[in-house]
Amino acid sequence: MNSATLKDPEVKTATPSHTAPAAPATTMRVAIVEDDPSQAELLTHWLELAGHRCHHFDRGEALIRALDQESFDILVLDWNLPDISGVDVLKRIRASQQSGLPILFVTARNREDDVVMALRQGADDYMVKPVRRLELIARLEAIARRGKHRAEQQEILELDVYRVDCQTRTVMREDRVVELTAKDFDLSVLFLRNIGRLLSRGHIRETVWGPNAVVTSRTLDTHVSRIRNKLGLTPENGWRLAAVYRYGYRLEQLDAAVPRTPRTAER
Amino acid sequence: MTNLIRVGTGESSERASVLPVLTVRVDKDLETLVNKFLARKREDLDRAHAALAIRDFETIRRIGHDLKGAGEGFGFPELSAFGAVLEQAAIARNERALKEQLAAVEQFLSRLRVTFR
Numbered sequence: 580m581n582s583a584t585l586k587d588p589e590v591k592t593a594t595p596s597h598t599a600p601a602a603p604a605t606t607m608r609v610a611i612v613e614d615d616p617s618q619a620e621l622l623t624h625w626l627e628l629a630g631h632r633c634h635h636f637d638r639g640e641a642l643i644r645a646l647d648q649e650s651f652d653i654l655v656l657d658w659n660l661p662d663i664s665g666v667d668v669l670k671r672i673r674a675s676q677q678s679g680l681p682i683l684f685v686t687a688r689n690r691e692d693d694v695v696m697a698l699r700q701g702a703d704d705y706m707v708k709p710v711r712r713l714e715l716i717a718r719l720e721a722i723a724r725r726g727k728h729r730a731e732q733q734e735i736l737e738l739d740v741y742r743v744d745c746q747t748r749t750v751m752r753e754d755r756v757v758e759l760t761a762k763d764f765d766l767s768v769l770f771l772r773n774i775g776r777l778l779s780r781g782h783i784r785e786t787v788w789g790p791n792a793v794v795t796s797r798t799l800d801t802h803v804s805r806i807r808n809k810l811g812l813t814p815e816n817g818w819r820l821a822a823v824y825r826y827g828y829r830l831e832q833l834d835a836a837v838p839r840t841p842r843t844a845e846r
Numbered sequence: 847m848t849n850l851i852r853v854g855t856g857e858s859s860e861r862a863s864v865l866p867v868l869t870v871r872v873d874k875d876l877e878t879l880v881n882k883f884l885a886r887k888r889e890d891l892d893r894a895h896a897a898l899a900i901r902d903f904e905t906i907r908r909i910g911h912d913l914k915g916a917g918e919g920f921g922f923p924e925l926s927a928f929g930a931v932l933e934q935a936a937i938a939r940n941e942r943a944l945k946e947q948l949a950a951v952e953q954f955l956s957r958l959r960v961t962f963r
Contacts, residue, residue, distance in 0.1 A: 621883075
């Protein structure tokens with residue numbers, strides 16, 4: 580067996596390029612399942628520098644349990660985990676109510692049949708460790724762009740009787756401006772960009788108030804109730820902003836003829 | 847000028863080899879992470895030696911696998927290469943190769959001097 584040897588005993592090695600990537604179109608809530616603490620810290624560091632928020636799980640079962648109460652925009656998944664394999668995690672997610680969660684495998688397994696198996700089981704992409712920082716970020720953001728929950732800062736959403744302008748931060752309902760506070764606007768946009776998607780309380784809190792804000796459940800419920808009333812998100816108007824016990828909220832459009840994904844318009 | 851260090855073998859100074867320091871420059875923003883990473887890898891090395899003594903090849907395989915996956919990301923492609931060989935040697939239950947490779951990793955870590963910029 581060959582030994583790995585040093586080519587040049589006095590060589591000075593530089594770290595990989597850490598040029599800052601462009602700011603992301605939107606901040607993603609990323610779950611990372613990785614049992615190697617060093618690898619998890621590095622991935623978290625890179626993704627947070629790129630403007631995303633990370634939640635680390637060192638076991639597959641820990642993530643599965645968390646998904647009962649939490650939602651994420653994307654999952655970075657290792658294959659070799661101490662409790663269950665990454666492929667088992669993938670299968671269980673695809674069979675669950677969060678079956679649409681985008682998943683990027685990041686693993687040191689580099690055999691072709693491993694890559695093929697993961698993709699055929701439903702992974703959205705596959706990267707072999709050691710991964711490169713900018714490539715990782717680019718692939719994650721590409722997966723997000725392909726997803727149904729794509730959201731961009733500079734867009735106008737037109738849905739049913741609503742028109743949302745994210746630049747002027749205004750919401751119009753049947754051509755009349757709806758008076759909203761800053762937080763209520765952010766909350767409205769979050770729901771309107773994620774119609775039909777179950778969002779956990781943690782996800783809502785982080786997205787609207789930020790990762791370090793202390794927001795009680797009652798405060799969150801109050802804001803949700805307020806936008807439900809102000810925007811008329813009620814069954815008689817063809818909408819339901821439903822609370823899901825011990826989890827969060829889901830905005831549903833009751834008229835099945837209307838597309839689920841928001842229509843976007845360029846300015 | 848090249849700094850010289852003595853590889854800590856625990857043997858007599860006559861037998862210990864003198865090797866040049868290997869200087870690696872790492873981005874300042876990774877300083878804390880890199881220091882923790884290297885400390886963990888030194889602990890892993892001790893664990894691997896203990897595992898080899900009791901022929902626990904699975905533990906060494908995992909240590910090699912993690913080293914292979916993480917080394918280059920922190921700026922140490924040599925460690926990823928060492929990790930890959932360690933993993934394969936553990937799978938093959940090749941004790942001689944494992945001893946050689948663990949010694950190589952130990953030597954690399956002992957020569958390593960990281961500067962942050």
